[in-house]
Amino acid sequence: MSKKNLYxxxxxxxxxxxxxxxxxxxxxMKKARLNVMRMGxxxxxxxxxxxxxxxxxxLKKVVDKLYQNGIYSILCTPSNTPPxxxxxxHPEILRRDDNxxxxxxxxRGHGCPNSPVFNSYVQKIVSKMAQYFKDHEAVIGWxxxxxxxxxxxxxxxxxxxxxxxxxxxxxxxxxxxxNKQMALRIWSIEYSAFDQIEYPKIKDWGSHPAFTTExxxxxxxxxxxxxxxxxxxxxxxxxxxxxxxxMMTFVSQDHYITNQNLDVVMINHYxxxxxxxxxxxxxxxxxxxxxxxxxxxxxxTTANGANSVNPSLYPIGYNYxxxxxxxxxxxxxxxxxxxxxxxxxxxxxxxxxITSQGKPVHVFDETVQAAQTLEKCQQFLTEFELDKAEFxxxxxxxxxxxxxxxxxxxxxxxxxNIIKNCYYPLLKDGIAPSVHNPxxxxxxxxxxxxPFLISIEEGDFAARLIEWVNQGGIWxxxxxxxxxxxxxxxxRNSVFGFIEDLTGIQNIYQIPSTCLNNTIEFEDGIxxxxxxxNDVFLTKPEHKVIARxxxxxxxxxxxxxxxxxxxxxxxxxxxxxMPEQERLLALIKTYLKKADCAPKLKTSSNVLAIxxxxxxxxxxxxxxxxxxKGWVELDGQYLDVETSTKLSGxxxxxxxxxxxxxxxx
Ligand SMILES: [Zn+2]
Numbered sequence: 001m002s003k004k005n006l007y008x009x010x011x012x013x014x015x016x017x018x019x020x021x022x023x024x025x026x027x028x029m030k031k032a033r034l035n036v037m038r039m040g041x042x043x044x045x046x047x048x049x050x051x052x053x054x055x056x057x058x059l060k061k062v063v064d065k066l067y068q069n070g071i072y073s074i075l076c077t078p079s080n081t082p083p084x085x086x087x088x089x090h091p092e093i094l095r096r097d098d099n100x101x102x103x104x105x106x107x108r109g110h111g112c113p114n115s116p117v118f119n120s121y122v123q124k125i126v127s128k129m130a131q132y133f134k135d136h137e138a139v140i141g142w143x144x145x146x147x148x149x150x151x152x153x154x155x156x157x158x159x160x161x162x163x164x165x166x167x168x169x170x171x172x173x174x175x176x177x178x179n180k181q182m183a184l185r186i187w188s189i190e191y192s193a194f195d196q197i198e199y200p201k202i203k204d205w206g207s208h209p210a211f212t213t214e215x216x217x218x219x220x221x222x223x224x225x226x227x228x229x230x231x232x233x234x235x236x237x238x239x240x241x242x243x244x245x246x247m248m249t250f251v252s253q254d255h256y257i258t259n260q261n262l263d264v265v266m267i268n269h270y271x272x273x274x275x276x277x278x279x280x281x282x283x284x285x286x287x288x289x290x291x292x293x294x295x296x297x298x299x300x301t302t303a304n305g306a307n308s309v310n311p312s313l314y315p316i317g318y319n320y321x322x323x324x325x326x327x328x329x330x331x332x333x334x335x336x337x338x339x340x341x342x343x344x345x346x347x348x349x350x351x352x353x354i355t356s357q358g359k360p361v362h363v364f365d366e367t368v369q370a371a372q373t374l375e376k377c378q379q380f381l382t383e384f385e386l387d388k389a390e391f392x393x394x395x396x397x398x399x400x401x402x403x404x405x406x407x408x409x410x411x412x413x414x415x416x417n418i419i420k421n422c423y424y425p426l427l428k429d430g431i432a433p434s435v436h437n438p439x440x441x442x443x444x445x446x447x448x449x450x451p452f453l454i455s456i457e458e459g460d461f462a463a464r465l466i467e468w469v470n471q472g473g474i475w476x477x478x479x480x481x482x483x484x485x486x487x488x489x490x491x492r493n494s495v496f497g498f499i500e501d502l503t504g505i506q507n508i509y510q511i512p513s514t515c516l517n518n519t520i521e522f523e524d525g526i527x528x529x530x531x532x533x534n535d536v537f538l539t540k541p542e543h544k545v546i547a548r549x550x551x552x553x554x555x556x557x558x559x560x561x562x563x564x565x566x567x568x569x570x571x572x573x574x575x576x577x578m579p580e581q582e583r584l585l586a587l588i589k590t591y592l593k594k595a596d597c598a599p600k601l602k603t604s605s606n607v608l609a610i611x612x613x614x615x616x617x618x619x620x621x622x623x624x625x626x627x628x629k630g631w632v633e634l635d636g637q638y639l640d641v642e643t644s645t646k647l648s649g650x651x652x653x654x655x656x657x658x659x660x661x662x663x664x665x
């Protein structure tokens with residue numbers, strides 16, 4: 001079998017059925033044209049039923065049998081679910097919540113990432129597993145753990161607290177500096193030693209925002225280190241195929257940092273008709289984290305759920321497009337969770353490829369159709385890379401974690417705002433940006449839009465950003481961007497950390513948009529309401545005031561709300577207020593034009609055309625995201641890769657279509 005394939009498969013738990021259904025399962029895997037199964041992620045109790053008694057034979061038998069039937073395997077380390085003999089012998093390895101209670105055996109993710117004892121048991125089983133399977137040609141990849149993130153802000157055990165003190169010491173150096181940076185003279189919180197600090201749980205009169213954010217960040221890094229150590233163990237024991245960890249779309253676990261020591265970015269997602277467009281956001285983001293195609297390691301054929309199923313809509317064709325969408329963003333794999341539904345247990349109402357009784361689900365044919373489309377488009381999808389992004393939007397775990405500690409405006413939710421209020425209007429207007437993690441390179445980006453990027457002190461982002469602007473980049477910043485330092489506190493000399501120094505624009509008043517009945521007036525006299533926030537600026541003659549406030553307050557009236565300023569060869573546009581969508585789109589388009597960004601293919605608002613490139617050859621993956629009819633206006637003659645038909649002009653796009661188009665003139 002060629003290993004250059006694109007992969008379509010599922011999570012498979014043959015141990016749950018005591019290996020009784022394997023033949024029947026394989027029959028349906030072949031009917032569904034699946035070519036990979038992911039196994040072992042929760043199987044510690046079967047791999048090591050008693051301490052030191054390892055049994056991987058059963059898994060090898062399944063891997064062999066699948067391979068004989070043309071199906072590859074991805075193996076998982078089982079660290080997410082330590083077995084009962086381990087948790088009884090060492091209850092101290094259990095995750096502890098902020099009230100001091102330990103996790104109860106029977107859930108998942110109940111081990112502490114910082115526990116030395118837990119890590120030693122993980123080390124043993126992972127190295128044994130790696131040694132056992134290292135030369136197996138059917139194994140194409142390894143997944144570490146499962147969906148790790150700081151659940152309930154992570155573990156609060158004594159090991160974690162000790163590590164937390166080290167984390168704080170490394171960052172703040174002295175306790176006096178921590179007291180000062182966090183303003184702990186307020187309420188006499190001041191500490192005289194790091195180890196006096198208590199869990200940042202919700203206290204009477206509220207928790208300290210900086211401690212909350214520090215703790216989430218620390219737990220995120222603890223998880224990332226826990227994963228990274230396992231990657232090292234796998235490699236030290238002979239694993240040469242790609243290693244990753246399947247991450248949810250929850251942002252508290254930074255996707256860039258967690259993937260630093262891994263080979264392949266893995267994403268799990270569960271969307272429905274109502275929010276299917278969000279896949280475009282997450283997949284673009286994940287696809288840019290590494291110079292290697294990502295793996296979509298979990299999604300559902302239809303409804304997802306646990307003990308009960310979520311009552312969302314999955315129209316005809318949903319499974320088809322949801323199966324194919326990762327490949328449009330240069331994904332290399334899509335796996336369903338799960339192949340055969342469980343017959344009992346905590347997730348028995350989740351959808352699957354075949355039922356608990358061994359019968360195909362009602363959307364089984366859509367899986368087959370998707371696999372057939374994939375086979376026909378495989379060459380195009382593997383040879384044509386994602387085109388470099390010229391327009392990008394910032395999206396940051398660090399910003400999410402800061403807003404978790406301090407909402408700034410009551411009810412504000414960072415991710416929801418970024419996706420629903422910032423990304424969605426751009427997508428619907430045909431100018432969907434690429435999604436940029438601040439730790440990623442800015443190479444090739446001409447316009448970067450950074451709404452609500454509360455701190456730019458993230459890794460070396462600020463320095464790279466300034467260099468990029470000086471070299472000609474256009475940075476559209478705000479609202480609420482660059483207003484917190486690396487200690488999650490306000491800057492004291494100016495509201496902005498960097499923007500005022502770079503532009504001379506002074507931020508003189510900061511108020512929520514609900515505070516006064518302010519509107520903003522653009523240069524052409526058009527008025528716009530604002531949402532969330534109003535920053536009021538004092539400008540100089542060299543600044544270009546793009547919009548001014550119309551305000552009942554004489555202190556604010558006619559002062560600047562949106563201002564542009566040349567910086568080096570580039571420009572910074574500071575948005576003190578978020579205008580209505582139409583005005584925002586017009587503003588962004590002005591700068592896309594100014595930066596000479598290549599125009600996108602014209603499409604109806606429900607259709608996304610993702611540009612692909614193979615040397616000089618151009619192509620597009622066209623996907624319909626909203627279950628509506630749509631169109632694409634082609635800029636030349638194209639070949640529909642799946643049907644080998646030639647196309648030009650305006651072509652109709654059916655609901656939930658997936659089309660690969662290669663330009664041929
Ligand atoms: Zn812990």
